Amino acid sequence: MTSAAPETRPYHHGDLSRALIDAARRILERDGPAALSLRAVAREAGVSPAAPYHHFKDKNELLEAVAHEGWVALDTALLTARASAADARDRMTGLGVAYVQFARDNPALYRVMYDRSRDKDALPDQMKEEGAYCQVRNTISEQTGGGVTDIDLELATIAAWCAAHGLAEMISFKQFAPLKELLGGEDAFLRAVFEHLGMFSKYDRG
Amino acid sequence: MTSAAPETRPYHHGDLSRALIDAARRILERDGPAALSLRAVAREAGVSPAAPYHHFKDKNELLEAVAHEGWVALDTALLTARASAADARDRMTGLGVAYVQFARDNPALYRVMYDRSRDKDALPDQMKEEGAYCQVRNTISEQTGGGVTDIDLELATIAAWCAAHGLAEMISFKQFAPLKELLGGEDAFLRAVFEHLGMFSKYDRG
DNA sequence: GCACCAATCTAAACGGCGTCAAGATAATCT
DNA sequence: AGATTATCTTGACGCCGTTTAGATTGGTGC
CATH class of the missing domain: 1.10.10 (Arc Repressor Mutant, subunit A)
Structure with missing residues (x-):
């Protein structure tokens, strides 16, 4: 044989x-x-x-390697978005849109990435040098010209991250389809949602 | 025998x-x-x-029943939060805090709830009469006195939902522990994050 | 009161899963 | 070369979701 x-x-x-x-x-x-x-x-x-x-070592370790590559891919996607932002007026929203688009274009990978994070109760990869989290913080820091305390910077980063992640997980929900069409596409819908994120501070203490 | x-x-x-x-x-x-x-x-x-x-019919159908009870429990938690809001100045943030607290206190249940939603790409339960989604929309409507278009109302609701869900999924991440302590507890941390949610519209177009 | 029927539960089996122990094979080191 | 080590396969274990066939029961019509 x-x-x-x-x-x-x-x-x-x-x-x-x-x-x-x-x-x-x-x-x-x-x-x-x-x-x-x-x-x-x-x-x-x-x-x-x-x-x-x-x-x-086990299945988990393989998935972690897959998730790691996912985070790296997200990092470069965000880097590209930051670099290609035409004017300074749209850096944050552009970053958020790029984040959600990555999740929409790689839904299964994004799910593995976050499932691993949830199991560990931590976001290890994206805290690194050019990790996604730091990119968001740096962008906010740039946009505010440093005129914000460290605590506020951290809180704003977390807030941005939560909003982007939440939207990333729901962007494909069927209920939003009519609204997307009404606004002229998914990207327009994304930008519109990001613009409304201030509702907690805006509509309270009125 | x-x-x-x-x-x-x-x-x-x-x-x-x-x-x-x-x-x-x-x-x-x-x-x-x-x-x-x-x-x-x-x-x-x-x-x-x-x-x-x-x-x-199968395991999925049992999990769906469990998830349904979870959504009902969340509905009543939000109802309680709305009712017990001392003044009108804190309705939205109070609602958001109550949402995240529910997820923190019932992490496994919350995960089942959202896993079912993701598999169906839809949020069926919470769109109902007194469902959580409608409660958020109604609260925003109250807070704005109706002075907002239907589209803006819907977008603000979605934005609030995404932010709350994102925060709910990350509230237990270890990285945030020092910041929580610095701010004097998890509730203070939650409120602080909610206050920073406007960063997209605030820091852009500057 | 009883025969029957439908609902409900059990026992046993199937293929697929994650994982491990033993053995086969091949690259590497001396 | 021979020995060592890394790599891969075979075969097994227990658990999973699910199905089929048969046992047990509650309810209905007589």
Whole structure:
């Protein structure tokens, strides 16, 4: 035996960790988060169900690697949005729109990213140097010209993050479809929602 | 056989649907969402693994029933918050705080509630009469004295909902612990974040 | 009071899952 | 070269959701 074409993959894969992460992302996009089992990933990569355990401690660790790549991709998306903001008048909203668009374009990946965060009760990746969280804080700092206390800066960053995440999770809800159409598309809807975010401070203490 | 104590539960349960939902909520609170398997629910209720299928089409339908009760509980929590708001100056923020507190006090239940919504891409329950969504909209309407267009009212409601949901999902993240302490507790932290929600419209077009 | 029917529950099985232990294979080091 | 180590497979375990077939019961019509 062991005949057939010489095309039989070698016993050792070469870079299975990489291949597994890619396979996972492929399954996520193609079949959604529910189909993302460790066995399915191994199948997709063409190895046995136990093979991944030589590269990841368990399923969770593989998902964390996938989530990490997701956060990196979000970082670059936000960097691009900041760079391409025409004038300074639209930096924050542009950033928020870019964030939600990323979630809308990568729904399964975004879900994995946040599921991992919830399980750990933390946002490790995006606190880094050029992490998404720091990018939001830096943008606010730029927009205010530094004229804001550290505490207010942190609170505004958190507020922005919460609003963007909340919108990211609901942007695809069917109930909003008519309103989106009324406003002339999803992007216009996004900007409109961001503009109304002040309602707590605006409508209270009246 | 068939002896022992007469305490043996009758073959027919009486109200198993109710018992299953209660068992599910008990497991959620005690062991978290990851432990919520249909078999575990049946075990907790003292019946065989197949018994639930005479009352729910599948696991999803049981979870939906649990989620529904969660939304009802949230509705009453928000109703209470609105009723007990001392002065009119704090209605919206009070509502937001109550929302996030509910999520913080029932984290596993809140997760089930939103997981079901995400799978259906819709928020069915809370759109009803006294549903949470309508309560937010009505409160905004009250606070503005009706001096706002229908579209703006809807957009403000969505914005409020997104912000509250985003904050609800992150309120327990460890990164915020120092800031919470600095501000004198979680409630103060919550109010402070809500006050900063206007950053998109405030810091842009400057 | 009783036969029947429908509702309800159990027992047993299926395939799929995450994970682990043992053994096969191949690359690397000496 | 031989030995060591990393990598992959096979096969198994217990748990999961779900289905099928059969047991048990409550209710209805006579």
